[in-house]
Amino acid sequence: MTPVDRAPDAADRVTEVLARGELVVHGRLADASNAVLYATATLGDRRVRCVYKPVAGERPLWDFPDGTLARREVAAYEVCRALGWQLVPPTVLRDGPYGEGMCQLWIGPGPHVPDTDPDTDASDTDASNADTSAADGRETRDVRDTDEEPGGPETEGPETDEDGHGVGELLALVDAESPEPGWRAVVRAQVDDGRTALLVHADDERLRRLAALDAVINNADRKGGHLLPLPDGRLYGIDHGVTFHTEDKLRTLLWGWAGEPMPEPVLAALRGLLAELADGRPLLVRLRELLSEGECQALRARTATLLRTGRYPRPGGEWPAIPWPIL
Template sequence: MEALLAKGELSVVGRIREASNAVLLCTVTHEGVSAEAVYKPVKGERPLWDFPDGNLARREVAAYLVSEATGWGLVPATVLRDGPYGEGMVQQWIEAADEDDPDSGLPRLLALVDGEEAGEGWKPVAFADVGEGRTALLVHADDPRLRRLSVLDAVINNGDRKGGHLLPAPDGRLYGIDHGVSFHTEDKLRTLLWGWAGEPLTDEARGVLTELTGRLAEGAPLATRLAELITAVELAAVRERVARLLRTGIHPQPSGQWPSIPWPPV
């Protein structure tokens, strides 16, 4: 898929209007093979005061590379290339399954429940205002796919893990998208996946993080590629976050110095 995205001819089909930056739905074709893709040109990005270096497109590609290094495959294939409107990131389009469809066979990932108990199979996140003076408890599924994604978000310091950035695929895989506001050197983790905060990391996660430490070492192929996409201090911060996760052995908790849940949350 990476080769198709990198070498294929991009044809713009239309614009995804809900996005705050320019997001274009495209077809990409190479040697008789076609697929749908998302193209986000750098020229269509709105400047962010707290991310003065680099651009969203390069951070999106960096998130994909880190995801691939974990072996979890949580981010759709993503490349950096020229397109009809200049350099940008091109990402495999994922047609999300409808988790609310009873025939989909997929567990729901997010829900609002009355009362103060999450219930079996759910992890509490926070209370949400649902209007008319009422609140409901926001919960997410106690799902290993989400738990892996929460670890990836902690590594890349994802500042925008909304519900709408979770894409359950018909084959049962779960993807996360929109990682442009990641890799900051300061703690900016904002996510709906706080359900495991303070709990011990799984053995699987500790093993993945240990392996990732070697892949991030100076001169390693992953570190070399990331150095082309994010700054040296941002890369150093990635190494420190991985080391901290291994040192503490627990999922991170909200710092209290930054809003812990993105807005809007979906």
């Protein structure tokens, strides 16, 4: 099995399965604000575990148009690929059991689906054991994280081990006035019993790239739980539904480099992206299928501004800069 970012065509193979494979839903992830369904997509002898978020299961937001979150997630993947980075799992827009939605490669150990075979459609299982409903009202089961994988054909995707690495290697709350070497201060946060602690994140090259990506796509919700580090050193960011707004909405935990110069490799990636956002280029053609014209123009303007300043942005002041809850 080849991880998705170890061979030039690996991501394309995964997106083909995600886009064209038979999509079977096994359950709904508990505690998600929108409908987030655990599924598998199978094409011939290839199978991938995935997350399926149907548009019909999106809750309305006051500041984003209804029914657009799935397309924004796909746009985030397209922009990340154009930057030359593998920070967003392969993501496609497709039809599924509950209508059009975003389908994204599952990262990490698979969840446990109680009392059902992984190859059984959750909508066909006994409804008396289900406690959540899918987008169109059909019953699905809650699923929770475990290391279980679906049986059947070979499952493609990132390799993981049981030990895994957690968000704790990237984010921490520390009882100190300043961060230790290798960490960056973000903000003082209130914790239990009225105490305060210093929120810090790792001074990590992967996070530097992710912070730049968030600035480009105007990510309004970079929580700690949206960071998925793997034992082999790879890092993925997920949940990019509230992105690409025309107004400044950047809300993130990765403010440790605010106002500082971006590394040259990051600036080189931004120069390449700006070239691909020119009229007539395939990337812009694709993004116009996913975003409004105003959002595409704002994306191009943000990228140009980052290149002009050469620095990570600072909090704007008109929008809460830190997401809550932090994780």
